[in-house]
Amino acid sequence: MTKTVLAIDPGSSKCGMALVRREEDGTLSLLWRRISPRADLIENVQAASAVEPYTLVIVGSGTTSKQVVHELRDRLPSIGILVVDEHNTSLQARERYWEHNPRRGLRRLLPATLQTPSEAVDDFVALILAERVLSDGS
DSSP, X not given: OOEEEEEEEOOSSEEEEEEEEEOTTSOEEEEEEEEEEGXXXXXXXXXXXXXXXXXXXXXXXXXXXXXXXXXXXXXXXXXXXXXXXXXXXXXXHHHHHHHHSOOOGGGGGSOGGGOOOSSOOHHHHHHHHHHHHHHXXX
């Protein structure tokens, strides 16, 4: 069964977001990702639903998760919300960043684990949260 979820990596000033679909064969597709200013979270949650309707919002258990969950329940009372442990997601997100943004020049010679991306990776953290839930067959 196809299932689409919106994952959010909550932060105090910005939130990473990823819209991910699990196909019937189990493959996962990244449909949309964004780093949203915290103040624009609900606006971007609605923007994600314009890309594809989703049945569940996954929220990482980090910095401001309780506030984000409260705001989502207040504004979108009918949506299901699942809070997921964020353990090790930042390190995994850095690796995922390099998969989507291949290193060039001398950067190719250094291990990815020794390099810091030049931009925030919160959207990739959200992607990893979605993958954790969808890979468990939820």
